Amino acid sequence: MSDLVHNGIAAKLQSLTPARVGLGRTGISLETRDVLEFQLAHARARDAVHARLDVAGLAAAIETTTCSTVLQLHSAAANRVQYLQRPDLGRQLNEASRKLLSAQSSGADLVLIVADGLSSFAIERHVPAVLNELLPRLATTSLAPICIVEQARVAIGDEIGQTLGAQLSIVFIGERPGLSSPDSLGAYITWQPRSGRTDAERVCISNIRTEGLSYTQAASQLERAITQARERRLTGVASHSIPASLPAGEEKL
Template sequence: PARARARDPWTHLAAHTPARIALGRAGPGLPTREVLGFALSHAQARDAVHTPFAADEVAQKIEALGLAALAVESAAPDRATYLRRPDLGRRLSDRARAVLAELKPAPCDLALVVADGLSSAAVHAHAAPLIAALLPRLEGLSVGPVAIARQGRVALGDEIGEALGARLVAVLIGERPGLSAPDSLGVYLTFAPRVGLTDAARNCISNIRGEGLGYDEAAFKLAWLIAEARRLGLTGVALKDESDLARLPPAGATLLPKR
């Protein structure tokens, strides 16, 4: 047994990661359990992409937090088109554009957009709890109506934020499913949103889920980035996430437990 462990140093590492390592072998192939596990993960990833977005349920959860919710959709008319035409997912439909134009909201410090993206399962599970963890950290900021966007890509937030007169927009969106994370939520923060920006103008917080970044930690990072974006007047490659430094003990403080 000791010699076997020495020959396979990966085995003990498998307990610390969902990545597919130390799978073993059965002859020239993989063990049956690993083949079946891979097939299950692949099916879960496909389901995450194609599961219909329960926008009304998400809106109800957000309204229960005391925020107004607004239904919009991208220019992609259906899921099949959305997957084939990413460009349509970055633009509002004519109807949604008209709705926002008629709304004429007061300018706000922050607009929130909740979009299905490539994993509606992630949005169903994590969007409302993340917003609930974030709101207490936004004291003193005005938050516009939350746009619940069907068939949305990240850049859809630029047009929505511009229409809402928001100084910042945060897009909560289902990330592309992986074979170990079909329900991962991402957040993209953009200062002075407007049509035509690229991803270089955004800051991203990813892997928000039970097995990844928790709601409180993600909310802390997002609130820190919002504060820094307002102070510096920018987001993106020029804004480095140094939120972890804000949680370090002050210089000279002891890390030893008190007796």
């Protein structure tokens, strides 16, 4: 390993990735600096998983940034421990949230859902800025109230979208932290969301963060995914076998 460091190969690799490559050694051990940096990254990843989302603060930030109505919802997982142990409960709303959602008007083109997922850091740091870039691109799209859901997983967007009768749903969710990315945000787009949808029926845009996909790039990709979903009338794996547009007069499937 020391030869790699000395001949510059490690430096070239390190310039291409945040992964831990070409680390130096002291005897048979890693250098103290690298050990401490690994422990810090691991601690940040653990904190991202266990930290509770500041729902009220996030709702206020979104309302201020976007002038949108925000609903605060909760999954059937009562707390973080149960959420981590019971993924199924994170995919469904609790009864109080169902009643609140059922009282809303339905039939919007799109519902935007913010779920804490496995990194509340990702949600708090990136969602307001992404929405600020995205919403001006949706001027002709009717929007349901923005939903913030605590202790939630991606599939909770299916129940929300179905209840609201939305044509499309986008779930912004904190992705599973890595040792170089404790705050990566993902966005899952689903055509005609309803209970029972699978991940194969969604489009995923991931790695939205300062060191990854920029807010402008993410908004552009989301806009394109929404347009294609409407043209093809579906999302996910199956959409790759259908052209983005059909000849005039040809009926869509």
